[in-house]
Amino acid sequence: MRVAVSGAMGRLGSAIAEGISNARELQLTGAYAPGHAGKTVGGIEVVDSLKKMNAQIMVECAHPKVVMENLRKWHAREMHVVVGTSGFTADRINELKSFWGEDDPGCLIVPNFSIGAVLMMRFAEMASIHFDSAEIIERHEDTKPDAPSGTALATAMRMGEHRSPSEQKDNTEVVKGARGGLVSGVRVHSLRMKGMLSDQEVAFSNKGEIFSIHHSSTSYESFVNGALQAIRYVKTIKGVEIGLDAALDFDTKNI
Known part of the structure; x- marks a missing residue:
C-alpha cells in the first residue's frame, strides 16, 4: 500500500513516517509539509505540492487550524485518510461528515494512536x-x-x-x-x-x-504501532469512523 503523511515534519508525523518506511507491506511515497520542501523524513524528500503526491492512503497530522482544509483536498482526490490531528469535537466531526459521505473511501479519526x-x-x-x-x-x-x-x-x-x-x-x-x-x-x-x-x-x-x-x-514511538494498524484498517471501511477500537478488534457494542 502506498502511504503519504501530511504534517510530516511535526514530531508525530515524522515518527509515523519513519514507522511506515520500516513496515514491510507499506510504502512511504509522500511526505507533505508546506514550507519544508527539500528536507527528508523516512528516507524520502518532503514536498509542498499536491502534484507530487502518489499515495492511496494519507495520514493527516497537520495543525488543527489547517486540518479541515487538508481533508477536503484528500477527499477530492478520493484518498483513504487516517486523521491523527487533535481537536475533533462533535461539531468538527459533523462538519467532516457534511462533505465526507458514507460511501466515500474510509476516513478514520484517531484521537490517540497509542x-x-x-x-x-x-x-x-x-x-x-x-x-x-x-x-x-x-x-x-x-x-x-x-x-x-x-x-x-x-x-x-x-x-x-x-x-x-x-x-x-x-x-x-x-x-x-x-x-x-x-x-x-x-x-x-x-x-x-x-x-x-x-x-x-x-x-x-x-x-x-x-x-x-x-x-x-513518554515517547512518540508509542504512537507508531497504532498508526500502522489504522493504516491497514482504513482501506477496509467506507465513510467516517472514529477510534482504533475496531482496528484492534475490540467489541465496543458490549459495554
Missing part, C-alpha cells in the same frame, strides 16, 4: 456506567495547540453516552474555570506543562471507593 490510550478510553467507558462521579485530568506539553486534547474529548464523549446530565452538580466557582470544562457532561481539566508529552487520568468515585485509570506516553 494502544495503551485506546485501552484507557475503552476501560473508562466501561467504568463510567458504575460510578456516580467521573472527571478527566489530561496533561500535555505547554506547546500543544489545543485544549482539551483529542484524547480527552473522545474519552468524555464516549463516557457521556452512558451518563445522565442530571448527575453533574453545578458547583459555584470562586475562580472561573477552576472546575474545568464540560464535555458531554464530564468535567475535563487540561494541564499544559513543560517536559510533558501525553498523560491522562480518568478519576471515578462512589461513596466509599475511589477508582482511577491512568495512561502516559
Whole structure:
C-alpha cells in the first residue's frame, strides 16, 4: 500500500513516517509539509505540492487550524485518510461528515494512536456506567495547540453516552474555570506543562471507593504501532469512523 503523511515534519508525523518506511507491506511515497520542501523524513524528500503526491492512503497530522482544509483536498482526490490531528469535537466531526459521505473511501479519526490510550478510553467507558462521579485530568506539553486534547474529548464523549446530565452538580466557582470544562457532561481539566508529552487520568468515585485509570506516553514511538494498524484498517471501511477500537478488534457494542 502506498502511504503519504501530511504534517510530516511535526514530531508525530515524522515518527509515523519513519514507522511506515520500516513496515514491510507499506510504502512511504509522500511526505507533505508546506514550507519544508527539500528536507527528508523516512528516507524520502518532503514536498509542498499536491502534484507530487502518489499515495492511496494519507495520514493527516497537520495543525488543527489547517486540518479541515487538508481533508477536503484528500477527499477530492478520493484518498483513504487516517486523521491523527487533535481537536475533533462533535461539531468538527459533523462538519467532516457534511462533505465526507458514507460511501466515500474510509476516513478514520484517531484521537490517540497509542494502544495503551485506546485501552484507557475503552476501560473508562466501561467504568463510567458504575460510578456516580467521573472527571478527566489530561496533561500535555505547554506547546500543544489545543485544549482539551483529542484524547480527552473522545474519552468524555464516549463516557457521556452512558451518563445522565442530571448527575453533574453545578458547583459555584470562586475562580472561573477552576472546575474545568464540560464535555458531554464530564468535567475535563487540561494541564499544559513543560517536559510533558501525553498523560491522562480518568478519576471515578462512589461513596466509599475511589477508582482511577491512568495512561502516559513518554515517547512518540508509542504512537507508531497504532498508526500502522489504522493504516491497514482504513482501506477496509467506507465513510467516517472514529477510534482504533475496531482496528484492534475490540467489541465496543458490549459495554
